[in-house]
Amino acid sequence: MTATQTIGSAASPKGAAAPSPAADVAIDCRVEKIFYGNFLAVRDSHVPVQKGKITGFIGPSGCGKSTVLRSLNRMNDMITGFKLEGHVHFMGQDLYASYVDPVVVRRYIGMVFQQPNPFSMSIYDNVAFGLRLNRFKGNLDDKVEHALRRAALWDEVKDKLKASGLSLSGGQQQRLCIARAVATEPTVLLMDEPCSALDPIATRRVEQLMLELKDDYTIALVTHNMQQATRVADITAFFGVDISQGGRTGYLVEMGETKQIFEEPREQLTKQYIRGEFS
Amino acid sequence: MASNPFSAAAVAGAITQPPTGRDYLVDRSFRSLALVGAVLIIALMAYILYEIGGQAWPAISKYHIDFLTTSAWNVQDGVFGILPVIWGTLYSSLLALLIGGFFGLTVAIFLSQDFLPPRLAFVFRTIIEMLAAIPSVVFGLWGIFVVIPAIRPVANWLHESFGWIPFFSTSLSGPGLAPATIVLAIMILPTVAAISQDALNLVPYRTKEAAYGMGATRWEAILKVMVPTAAGGIFSAMVLGFGRALGETMALAMLIGNSNTISLSLFSPAKTLASLLASNFPEAGPIEVEALMYAALVLLLITLIVNIAGIGILQVTQRRISGKS
Numbered sequence: 001m002t003a004t005q006t007i008g009s010a011a012s013p014k015g016a017a018a019p020s021p022a023a024d025v026a027i028d029c030r031v032e033k034i035f036y037g038n039f040l041a042v043r044d045s046h047v048p049v050q051k052g053k054i055t056g057f058i059g060p061s062g063c064g065k066s067t068v069l070r071s072l073n074r075m076n077d078m079i080t081g082f083k084l085e086g087h088v089h090f091m092g093q094d095l096y097a098s099y100v101d102p103v104v105v106r107r108y109i110g111m112v113f114q115q116p117n118p119f120s121m122s123i124y125d126n127v128a129f130g131l132r133l134n135r136f137k138g139n140l141d142d143k144v145e146h147a148l149r150r151a152a153l154w155d156e157v158k159d160k161l162k163a164s165g166l167s168l169s170g171g172q173q174q175r176l177c178i179a180r181a182v183a184t185e186p187t188v189l190l191m192d193e194p195c196s197a198l199d200p201i202a203t204r205r206v207e208q209l210m211l212e213l214k215d216d217y218t219i220a221l222v223t224h225n226m227q228q229a230t231r232v233a234d235i236t237a238f239f240g241v242d243i244s245q246g247g248r249t250g251y252l253v254e255m256g257e258t259k260q261i262f263e264e265p266r267e268q269l270t271k272q273y274i275r276g277e278f279s
Numbered sequence: 280m281a282s283n284p285f286s287a288a289a290v291a292g293a294i295t296q297p298p299t300g301r302d303y304l305v306d307r308s309f310r311s312l313a314l315v316g317a318v319l320i321i322a323l324m325a326y327i328l329y330e331i332g333g334q335a336w337p338a339i340s341k342y343h344i345d346f347l348t349t350s351a352w353n354v355q356d357g358v359f360g361i362l363p364v365i366w367g368t369l370y371s372s373l374l375a376l377l378i379g380g381f382f383g384l385t386v387a388i389f390l391s392q393d394f395l396p397p398r399l400a401f402v403f404r405t406i407i408e409m410l411a412a413i414p415s416v417v418f419g420l421w422g423i424f425v426v427i428p429a430i431r432p433v434a435n436w437l438h439e440s441f442g443w444i445p446f447f448s449t450s451l452s453g454p455g456l457a458p459a460t461i462v463l464a465i466m467i468l469p470t471v472a473a474i475s476q477d478a479l480n481l482v483p484y485r486t487k488e489a490a491y492g493m494g495a496t497r498w499e500a501i502l503k504v505m506v507p508t509a510a511g512g513i514f515s516a517m518v519l520g521f522g523r524a525l526g527e528t529m530a531l532a533m534l535i536g537n538s539n540t541i542s543l544s545l546f547s548p549a550k551t552l553a554s555l556l557a558s559n560f561p562e563a564g565p566i567e568v569e570a571l572m573y574a575a576l577v578l579l580l581i582t583l584i585v586n587i588a589g590i591g592i593l594q595v596t597q598r599r600i601s602g603k604s
Contacts, residue, residue, distance in 0.1 A: 078491060107494030117485040120508045129503070130493045180493070 026051040026218040032086035045252040054219045056233030063239035064250020069222045073109035074102035110181035114193040116173035118165030126165040130184040151179035171202025188218045236261040335572035359570040363541045367549035372524035379464035383471025391479040411469040419533030422462040451546035454536035467520035478512020518589030528553035552578040
């Protein structure tokens with residue numbers, strides 16, 4: 001548990017030969033290969049996720065952007081046949097080292113999913129869920145209120161905290177999920193197409209929320225929507241699909257400041273994608 | 280015949296056509312058939328209640344409510360009371376539900392939460408479901424020749440060492456509540472396990488993902504998220520299992536000892552409504568038959584009430600969970 005003391009110090013990873021990441025990198029993702037069974041899903045994707053910024057992952061379907069995102073908190077471990085070659089460094093540790101329990105990883109790196117997925121319990125219990133898991137001993141009510149305010153949901157639900165989380169609208173449910181994720185104050189928030197099931201107004205609110213949250217959290221965001229990346233992401237990683245080996249293997253094409261990616265992309269493929277020549 | 284309001288304006292020889300008269304006929308007949316089926320079921324239920332109620336009527340008007348609150352069953356004197364039998368029915372069923380429900384839910388969790396590879400889980404499930412196909416009388420024989428001898432030493436040791444605890448206050452001489460309950464628990468286990476497993480499988484994958492995404496351990500995810508989310512279905516499984524236990528006849532008639540006693544002791548013999556009917560009907564005279572019909576009516580009403588209450592509770596909780604009130 002010494003990792004908790006080294007937040008922000010970016011200590012060099014234990015026993016790893018990889019160059020120590022720059023101090024402003026929260027998660028240094030160095031994926032060599034990701035397999036599902038025999039299928040090579042992703043290759044060569046070195047994605048440093050910058051501290052205190054929003055890193056957008058964009059690319060056509062099947063480019064592995066979600067797979068890479070989900071390997072950052074070991075959610076992919078739930079899928080049988082998943083195998084990762086490479087390293088993901090976080091707080092000076094390799095997340096894929098044999099002694100690291102994925103359960104612990106997920107407590108430090110929170111996640112918001114594509115479909116709003118509140119638990120079928122009250123709004124209050126949804127937000128308190130993570131706090132209780134972590135055996136939080138302080139004032140639960142305060143933390144719940146704080147998280148709900150952080151997710152810009154407090155005013156809408158403060159009079160019905162006992163109502164089921166599932167009684168809320170889609171956009172509210174997604175903000176509830178964000179509240180649930182930020183309640184335990186993880187250092188990084190992974191968001192896997194958090195707006196894809198939401199209408200434009202709800203999308204705008206969630207985007208606004210991301211911009212507010214980045215003061216306190218590092219955010220990695222997968223989006224299928226290029227406009228969303230330009231609106232919220234500071235840094236954009238563009239993934240492409242390589243069909244030369246027979247399968248569809250995703251890889252990182254280029255990564256840089258969002259402005260640079262969208263205005264002067266270095267790679268031809270990025271240029272074509274930005275122009276909307278394929279999706 | 281179907282009318283087509285667009286026929287005048289439609290292009291001649293167009294592909295689009297209204298449904299034919301035959302299509303409408305099939306549609307209508309199917310609907311009436313379904314309606315007839317539904318009405319028949321309700322009518323049958325009402326008829327059974329009416330018929331049993333009618334045959335029980337002489338007894339009802341003779342013994343009134345005393346039938347339910349007294350204990351004697353004396354054919355010579357024409358004195359009938361089924362309080363101990365109601366007690367035995369509810370007590371044995373509740374105990375069976377406690378044991379069978381616990382293990383059924385455990386099995387359901389084990390088979391649905393990725394503890395086993397899917398194929399192996401399927402094999403296990405099939406085997407457990409086959410338990411439901413074993414005839415009741417076979418369970419009864421197994422109880423007599425295997426369960427009773429097996430538990431008797433344990434039961435008598437418990438009685439000698441902890442006899443002051445009401446549950447162990449008598450010794451087990453042969454048939455009794457304990458062996459009956461154990462066999463009954465095994466008989467309801469497949470029902471509880473199968474329906475609970477279906478309920479757990481119906482929990483959306485994204486809910487599971489949310490639980491693990493919060494950093495829950497497998498145990499926390501199952502106990503704090505999966506089981507509560509499936510609680511409605513698991514509750515139905517319990518109600519159905521309880522209903523099955525209430526009505527189980529043959530195995531209980533063979534194992535429970537058929538004695539008119541009210542005792543908390545697990546080793547005391549007892550009697551249930553179903554076993555009373557099964558064992559007394561063959562030799563009953565007309566007056567006893569009336570009393571037995573009254574008992575049958577009580578059993579029918581108990582099972583009806585349990586099921587209706589179960590459905591009611593289920594609907595209330597589901598409405599609360601989904602937030603649509």
